[in-house]
Amino acid sequence: MADKTMNDEKTIIRALFFDLDGTLLTSEKTLAPSTREALRACREKGISLFIATARTPLLETMLGWTEIELGFFDGGIYCNGACEKLHGQTRYAFLPxxxxxxxxxxxxxxxxxxxxxxxxxxxxxxxxxxxxxxxxxxxxxxxxxxxxxxxxxxxxxxxxxxxxxxxxxxxxxxxxxxxxxxxxxxxxxxxxxxxxxxxxxxxxSQTSKFKSIDHLRRQLNLKPEEIAVFGDDWNDLEMLTGFPNGVVMGNADRELRCQIRYQTQSNDEDGIAYALHTLLGLI
CATH class of the missing domain: 3.30.1240.10 (Hypothetical Protein, Haloacid Dehalogenase-like Hydrolase; Chain: A; domain 2)
Known part of the structure; x- marks a missing residue:
C-alpha cells in the first residue's frame, strides 16, 4: 500500500473511470453495498462517473442492471476502448x-x-x-x-x-x-x-482504455490529474500508468500491482469504497 494518499497532494478529482470485472464488481458480479453508497456520494458531490471495461455496453442484460445502476454513470468506454459512449453518442473503432x-x-x-x-x-x-x-x-x-x-x-x-x-x-x-x-x-x-x-x-491498435479515456477526458475539458482510473488486469496497465491517479485493486496480479503507484483493497473487501475514502479523500 502506498504510504501517502492522493489527498495529501491536494488533487482535485472531477471524474472517475472504473473497470468492471475484478474492480467495480465483486466476484459475484454485483455492486457491493459499500460501492453503491460510495458512487452515490461521489455523484452528490458533482463528480462524474464512467465505466472503462472490456465488456460491450449490454450491461442491462449481462449484469441485470436497472436504471438505478446505469444512472450512476455519465458514459463510458467499452470493448477495451473500441466503443465510446458520451452524451448519447456512440463511437466505434473497427479492426482491419x-x-x-x-x-x-x-x-x-x-x-x-x-x-x-x-x-x-x-x-x-x-x-x-x-x-x-x-x-x-x-x-x-x-x-x-x-x-x-x-x-x-x-x-x-x-x-x-x-x-x-x-x-x-x-x-x-x-x-x-x-x-x-x-x-x-x-x-x-x-x-x-x-x-x-x-x-x-x-x-x-489505435484504441485502448488509456486512449479512449484520454479522448473522453479532452471532450470533458479535464486535465489528466483531474481524473482517477481503477483496474485489476493487464488490459488496464496502460491506463493505470498513463494517468497520475491510477488505482490498482488488491486482487490484481502481484506483478501488475508492483507497477502501479496506488493500491487499494480487493474487489471483495470494499476496495472501491476504501480508495474513494482513504486514497482520494472524496467521501
Missing part, C-alpha cells in the same frame, strides 16, 4: 478485416477453441454456439447472433478467443495460439491475454 480473417483462420487450427466477433450495435458472430446457459451471461439473444463470414469482418469491434463458454473458462490458451495471433495482428491490433491466461482479446 484482414486481421479478423487471419484470427478466424488461426483458431481453426486448434480443436475445441472458440472465437466470438463483437460487432457494431453489439451484435455477435460465433464460430461455435454457446451453451444455452451462457447467452444471458453474455447479455445476448442467441437468435440475434449473425453468421460468421467475411461479410462481418469489417464490422468487428473486438475479437474474443477462449475455451468453454468464456464465462466458465477453465482452460488456459496455448502459447502457440497467442504467438500466432500476435504475429497476425502485428502493429494493426492490440492483443491482450487476460483472465489468468484464459481469454485473448483483440482490438484496433
Amino acid at each position: 478485416a484482414a486481421v479478423v480473417a487471419g484470427c478466424v483462420k488461426a483458431v481453426e487450427s486448434f480443436p475445441g477453441l472458440h472465437l466470438a466477433l463483437q460487432l457494431k450495435d453489439e451484435l455477435h458472430a460465433f464460430n461455435c454456439p454457446l451453451a444455452n446457459f451462457a447467452y444471458p451471461l453474455w447479455g445476448i439473444d442467441p437468435q440475434l447472433s449473425v453468421p460468421l463470414n467475411p461479410n462481418v469482418f469489417n464490422q468487428t469491434v473486438k475479437i474474443l478467443i477462449y475455451f468453454e463458454n468464456l464465462v466458465d473458462s477453465v482452460t488456459d490458451l496455448p502459447s502457440s495460439l497467442v504467438n500466432l495471433c500476435q504475429t497476425i495482428c502485428m502493429d494493426q491490433a492490440n492483443v491482450y491475454l487476460t483472465d489468468q491466461g484464459k481469454v485473448l482479446q483483440i482490438t484496433n
